[in-house]
Amino acid sequence: MSLLVVGSVAYDSVETPFGKRERTLGGSATFFSTAASYFTPVRLVAVVGRDFGSEHIEFLKTRGVDVQGLSIQREGDTFFWRGKYNFNLNDCQTLETKLNVFESFRPQIPENYKDSAYVFLANIDPELQLSVLKQVPHPKLTALDTMNFWIANKRPELLTTLAKVDMVLINDAEARALADEYNLVSAAKKILSYGPKYLVVKQGEYGALLFSASEVFRAPAFPLESVFDPTGAGDAFAGGLMGYIAQLGADARHVDFNELKKAVVAGSVVASFAVEQFSIDRFRTLKTEEIAQRFRLFHGLTHFDDVLPTVNRPAGL
């Protein structure tokens, strides 16, 4: 079913230990929509500038992404980011950020997007996230991402928006900052008390945790030998997760936790492909069959029998 994403479309210049790419296609909404497109039709709301190449729009269209909501601003350039990863690919240094047309982004949801059943609010100002929610009156499930900048500088606005979504997807540092709790289990409880029914904590190479009020699930990340570029992995993860949920037609008010577990794994699977090449390049060739295949590999990676042999009692115990 219809999945709406609101976020950034950008140019990224990225350097990793494996090479360098100038002005590749990037942005949270790009990674999200490309990843989600393997599961469900996606509607994109974002802004780009006069320098944005039409080949990127064509690419999104070939992935079945509806780009009617992609606004092209002729008076400015596209959001630009330059970053460099160190040898272990975990630490990333931002070398340059030019918000350009993204600075004045005020998401307008096209009339025929307003019936969207699923909404993902990528990491933008929580006030803008709230304005999107107001424009989509009857969603079945909504989710948002955020970052430390908003947690620190727009906390009241963020908490207002948080209370109105069904699911929060953030990384572990953000979860700790948002809850002001180091222990992740305690942090999760606190964040769920702010309103959302589900919290997904992204832990990069270690996988992700899914929390509800009464349950918890840990999805692995796939142990990869060929990680080329981690840029966009978190957004691709969110895209796979939300795409899976949208495909199911799940309703946040009565969703099966077992299906949410599989959604988290679907996100991990798609993210594991995203990092294998620069930018969204892996998705230029990725086939749906490969996703199903790696999903089964993930199952083998974590599955074990639930029967523990009778535990011994040493004499006297």
Next chain:
Amino acid sequence: MSLLVVGSVAYDSVETPFGKRERTLGGSATFFSTAASYFTPVRLVAVVGRDFGSEHIEFLKTRGVDVQGLSIQREGDTFFWRGKYNFNLNDCQTLETKLNVFESFRPQIPENYKDSAYVFLANIDPELQLSVLKQVPHPKLTALDTMNFWIANKRPELLTTLAKVDMVLINDAEARALADEYNLVSAAKKILSYGPKYLVVKQGEYGALLFSASEVFRAPAFPLESVFDPTGAGDAFAGGLMGYIAQLGADARHVDFNELKKAVVAGSVVASFAVEQFSIDRFRTLKTEEIAQRFRLFHGLTHFDDVLPTVNRPAGL
């Protein structure tokens, strides 16, 4: 079946954000043997000094640990370590180390331990580890732990010992240092090329990875709200893992990978209890039923159906 551990028995003074304990029972062989005792009879080889309290020996006995190999050196004191954990419990600062009688430890395996089927060489000098292997002629499965100090300072000796064991259990930083590879999958392949059939990479709060030449498994750590003292978690993990293997009677030459997966989970389960209290205190009350119960919780924590619904193909793909 009989499981031999050779390592340290120590006094630890530990400070965590949750409190302070002076001269509690510690040491790799202590945590290992206590944890393993829930699965199989354990034989302990270690050394303590004149200051070692008989109540600790009594405790080990109540856990069914054979302490015949615990040498009491009247001319010195027991290995002492003092450490302090910061607020997140991940970083630990060593404030004081006194090797005392441990400095001249030369493991002598008692005659009636020499038929041990399972051997765990805790983190000691790789030359001493090798001397133990020579004293136990027909083990079914042997494993060792090591640390960065030996990787850096006794690399040739360590590689010689490594080539003679079936399994290596180390943490991720050690795996990277040992293989001189950042990527863990590449590091694992390299370490397995040194000789051992299996590698277990401990990742603390994130769980553990098990590698064979052709398979990989990721076990979660249990998301705990009450982590009090991480000291000894890695050794308790190894104890649960090796205890499980010994209970099975598995032979390294033809062991079922599915059983090894469960052994890794058994290790994670026992480690998750170890951190709930200071020192080995949780094991003073832990019941075998609680282990079986948490094993089932771990299953729920990671299990998901292996069926992915048919993946959509957006129009035109």
